[in-house]
Amino acid sequence: MSEAVREAVARLLPRVEQPSRYVDCEWNAVDARAARASYRAAIAYPDVYDVGMANQAIQILYAALNAVDGVSCERVFVPWKDMADALRDAGVPLYALESHDPVREFDMVGITLPHELAYTNVLELLDLAGIPIRAADRGESDPLVVGGGPCAYNPEPVAAFFDAVLVGDGEEAVVEIVETHRRCKEAGLTRSETLAELARVRGVYVPALGARRVVKRTISDLGAFTSPTCPVVPYTDVVHDRVAIEVLRGCARGCRFCQAGMIYRPVRERSADDIIRDAMTALRCTGYDEVSLTSLSTADHSAFVEVLRRLGRRLSGTDVSISVPSLRADALTPDVARLLGDVKRTGLTLAPEAGTQRLRDVINKNVTEEGLLDTVARAFASGWRRVKLYFMIGLPTETDEDVVGIAELVERVLLAARDVVPPNERGSVRVAVSVSTFVPKPHTPFQWEAQPPLAEVRRRQELLRQRMPKKGVELSYHDAETSFVEAVLARGGREVADAIEEAWRRGARFDAWTQEFSLERWRLAFETAGVDASSIANRPRDPFEPLPWSHISSGVSEAFLRAERSRAYARQTTPDCTFEGCTGCGVCGALGVSNVVAGGVRV
Amino acid sequence: MSEARFRLRVTYQKVGPLRFLSHLETARACERAVRRAGLPYAVTRGFNPHMRIAFGPALPVGTAGLGEMYDVWLSDFVPPDDVLERLSSVTREELRTVACRYVELKAPSLAAAAEVAHYEVMVSGPPGVARTLAEGLGTLSKSGTLTVEHKGKQKVFELANALLKEPVAREVDGGAVVEIATRMSERGSLRPDALVRAALGPALEAVASVSVTRTRLAARAADGTEEAL
Numbered sequence: 001m002s003e004a005v006r007e008a009v010a011r012l013l014p015r016v017e018q019p020s021r022y023v024d025c026e027w028n029a030v031d032a033r034a035a036r037a038s039y040r041a042a043i044a045y046p047d048v049y050d051v052g053m054a055n056q057a058i059q060i061l062y063a064a065l066n067a068v069d070g071v072s073c074e075r076v077f078v079p080w081k082d083m084a085d086a087l088r089d090a091g092v093p094l095y096a097l098e099s100h101d102p103v104r105e106f107d108m109v110g111i112t113l114p115h116e117l118a119y120t121n122v123l124e125l126l127d128l129a130g131i132p133i134r135a136a137d138r139g140e141s142d143p144l145v146v147g148g149g150p151c152a153y154n155p156e157p158v159a160a161f162f163d164a165v166l167v168g169d170g171e172e173a174v175v176e177i178v179e180t181h182r183r184c185k186e187a188g189l190t191r192s193e194t195l196a197e198l199a200r201v202r203g204v205y206v207p208a209l210g211a212r213r214v215v216k217r218t219i220s221d222l223g224a225f226t227s228p229t230c231p232v233v234p235y236t237d238v239v240h241d242r243v244a245i246e247v248l249r250g251c252a253r254g255c256r257f258c259q260a261g262m263i264y265r266p267v268r269e270r271s272a273d274d275i276i277r278d279a280m281t282a283l284r285c286t287g288y289d290e291v292s293l294t295s296l297s298t299a300d301h302s303a304f305v306e307v308l309r310r311l312g313r314r315l316s317g318t319d320v321s322i323s324v325p326s327l328r329a330d331a332l333t334p335d336v337a338r339l340l341g342d343v344k345r346t347g348l349t350l351a352p353e354a355g356t357q358r359l360r361d362v363i364n365k366n367v368t369e370e371g372l373l374d375t376v377a378r379a380f381a382s383g384w385r386r387v388k389l390y391f392m393i394g395l396p397t398e399t400d401e402d403v404v405g406i407a408e409l410v411e412r413v414l415l416a417a418r419d420v421v422p423p424n425e426r427g428s429v430r431v432a433v434s435v436s437t438f439v440p441k442p443h444t445p446f447q448w449e450a451q452p453p454l455a456e457v458r459r460r461q462e463l464l465r466q467r468m469p470k471k472g473v474e475l476s477y478h479d480a481e482t483s484f485v486e487a488v489l490a491r492g493g494r495e496v497a498d499a500i501e502e503a504w505r506r507g508a509r510f511d512a513w514t515q516e517f518s519l520e521r522w523r524l525a526f527e528t529a530g531v532d533a534s535s536i537a538n539r540p541r542d543p544f545e546p547l548p549w550s551h552i553s554s555g556v557s558e559a560f561l562r563a564e565r566s567r568a569y570a571r572q573t574t575p576d577c578t579f580e581g582c583t584g585c586g587v588c589g590a591l592g593v594s595n596v597v598a599g600g601v602r603v
Numbered sequence: 604m605s606e607a608r609f610r611l612r613v614t615y616q617k618v619g620p621l622r623f624l625s626h627l628e629t630a631r632a633c634e635r636a637v638r639r640a641g642l643p644y645a646v647t648r649g650f651n652p653h654m655r656i657a658f659g660p661a662l663p664v665g666t667a668g669l670g671e672m673y674d675v676w677l678s679d680f681v682p683p684d685d686v687l688e689r690l691s692s693v694t695r696e697e698l699r700t701v702a703c704r705y706v707e708l709k710a711p712s713l714a715a716a717a718e719v720a721h722y723e724v725m726v727s728g729p730p731g732v733a734r735t736l737a738e739g740l741g742t743l744s745k746s747g748t749l750t751v752e753h754k755g756k757q758k759v760f761e762l763a764n765a766l767l768k769e770p771v772a773r774e775v776d777g778g779a780v781v782e783i784a785t786r787m788s789e790r791g792s793l794r795p796d797a798l799v800r801a802a803l804g805p806a807l808e809a810v811a812s813v814s815v816t817r818t819r820l821a822a823r824a825a826d827g828t829e830e831a832l
Contacts, residue, residue, distance in 0.1 A: 019623035287635030
């Protein structure tokens with residue numbers, strides 16, 4: 001079969017954009033012919049190859065599953081529209097990259113759910129593969145379709161499409177899922193008997209068995225798993241084309257709008273020795289010219305400066321650079337600025353999120369204006385000429401004063417930057433301002449809050465546009481319409497599945513690509529499916545009403561989330577528990593884990 | 604440490620599914636192979652240091668190559684056989700290194716020196732396609748020119764100039780193979796598939812596929828004969 005698919009695909013490739021997305025043969029990819037095992041898993045990312053290959057979960061799970069005896073794992077991505085249409089026209093089923101075997105012949109298809117706007121692509125992927133999109137319609141010969149990733153924390157909107165959903169860290173759980181499934185197959189169990197067995201794996205939610213309580217899986221020590229040291233090296237120019245070393249997982253800063261800051265607790269740092277070892281091994285094994293130290297907030301690592309210094313020393317005199325994708329405003333100490341400047345001057349991105357101290361206190365973003373301006377001055381004094389600032393509009397309690405405050409803060413950032421730059425270079429100072437819309441996310445202290453209606457978001461955006469300084473500022477908005485749909489898909493329940501299917505049937509795919517997104521299509525889909533979208537996105541919830549995701553536990557207690565919500569309204573901040581005492585979120589007790597701080601002390 | 608003291612010329616193939624890589628993608632893949640092989644490559648000075656490497660003429664996406672080339676500058680001498688072995692152990696078969704040798708530091712660039720390209724065009728089609736092709740090529744040759752449309756622009760090639768010698772079509776199992784040798788110039792060179800499609804004319808309808816392989820690149824000596832690069 002695979003040779004027939006290979007030949008059919010080769011005939012289509014001359015006619016599509018970026019054919020390298022579809023060819024496989026990458027360095028470090030498994031040789032499917034040599035590795036064909038009795039149990040075959042496919043790991044899928046619901047977007048095009050160049051986006052999916054940048055996802056670290058894919059590389060982690062790929063390595064983990066291929067390390068299991070008798071199991072081979074291949075990759076699957078969603079073909080871009082031209083290729084998808086060509087495959088359909090030619091009657092070629094979606095294939096796994098390595099073997100070119102049809103995805104529907106695999107035992108399991110694992111699909112990561114990175115964000116809500118990827119939901120229509122999940123259906124596109126299943127349909128191209130010829131797998132029934134609804135779990136209820138799948139038969140004994142269809143693969144087991146398992147979801148995972150950040151969106152698993154409210155699986156209900158996509159529950160109908162999955163046989164099982166893993167909540168939490170995948171390193172150990174994915175292996176247990178595969179081993180359980182393999183055992184069930186060997187024992188000749190039926191699909192429904194298999195699902196009942198899978199539901200016994202910790203962290204696994206089986207929608208067909210009803211809304212049963214599931215507590216997330218957590219690995220207690222990141223050091224027990226190396227960062228993928230021989231990741232697959234794409235030919236295509238992918239989004240983050242470099243070695244990525246996950247230096248820590250979790251973040252305890254406690255920003256109240258941030259889902260990642262709640263669901264990935266506790267903080268688990270990789271030791272400096274392990275980071276250096278994994279980075280050097282991965283560079284040798286891939287031939288990349290860049291290594292990125294990734295995490296939710298890399299500068300929070302207790303040995304951050306040590307890691308930068310040691311890695312910088314190892315790579316000095318080479319053409320290999322180090323990058324740090326997100327820097328906390330107060331992390332750019334003179335030391336760090338010098339170390340980063342020595343290696344490669346990548347973009348500097350800071351996220352004050354709100355324009356006034358009042359609102360920053362409400363959202364528990366522990367950034368002060370003074371600290372931000374100091375950082376900017378330091379950065380521009382050490383050679384940076386551009387800084388990117390992230391803000392959010394529509395946060396709970398936001399007033400026009402807060403919106404205007406963003407413009408005023410940007411003005412002061414510009415002044416601070418120009419102040420330290422030689423007069424002849426002042427014209428080159430740039431501040432990029434990126435403004436997104438607040439999306440209330442499950443499992444956060446703001447999960448009960450309303451997203452302001454679209455018209456109101458647009459009014460605030462316009463207000464900000466008018467007040468924003470023009471010279472030296474590049475202002476961009478994250479599309480408010482997509483944020484509205486994101487809010488519906490994030491907070492909805494099982495009823496939303498019909499709307500997702502309807503939107504996909506009306507042609508929705510690649511919704512995360514601005515030019516592909518159509519609000520009109522989604523409005524019609526919500527209407528046809530009888531989903532009151534606005535009451536899901538724009539209605540505040542009572543802090544004691546049951547929520548569609550109440551049965552899924554991230555380990556953070558609902559009482560803590562409620563307390564944090566009250567503290568937000570009282571403008572009280574909550575410290576980071578890796579610096580100060582326990583704040584009582586409940587994760588460590590519920591999961592039997594604790595923060596792992598590599599350097600002992602955090603500063 | 605990274606002074607450019609030696610200039611190594613690497614010949615590699617680009618075949619199978621990897622014929623669909625773009626020139627940029629192929630170049631990046633070769634650079635990564637050089638790093639994986641741990642070769643002592645020279646690095647440019649400056650704020651943003653990078654590997655000193657230069658590539659031969661680009662292959663169009665979809666065209667395979669059996670003798671593609673790049674030059675990489677090394678700071679230390681590594682015996683060519685060692686280089687070959689080290690590169691081979693870190694590349695996929697579809698991008699395998701087939702030869703390497705040292706060239707003069709001052710030798711002209713590959714892009715400038717490669718003036719001749721040899722191609723094999725495989726035409727999968729019904730029996731008799733070889734004869735149709737041979738006739739078509741003969742007619743084109745008599746007319747002396749070929750007009751090719753590319754991205755909405757028309758370009759006229761003088762065949763006597765664009766081709767090094769008369770193309771030869773021979774029958775093989777499942778169709779025909781045409782051997783074509785083109786002269787490359789800065790004003791562009793004739794794409795062999797364009798020549799074959801034109802020669803086929805209406806018979807193209809019955810053809811299942813036209814696949815092109817660049818078999819080798821060469822330079823030209825002062826007397827007009829070919830010279831290895």
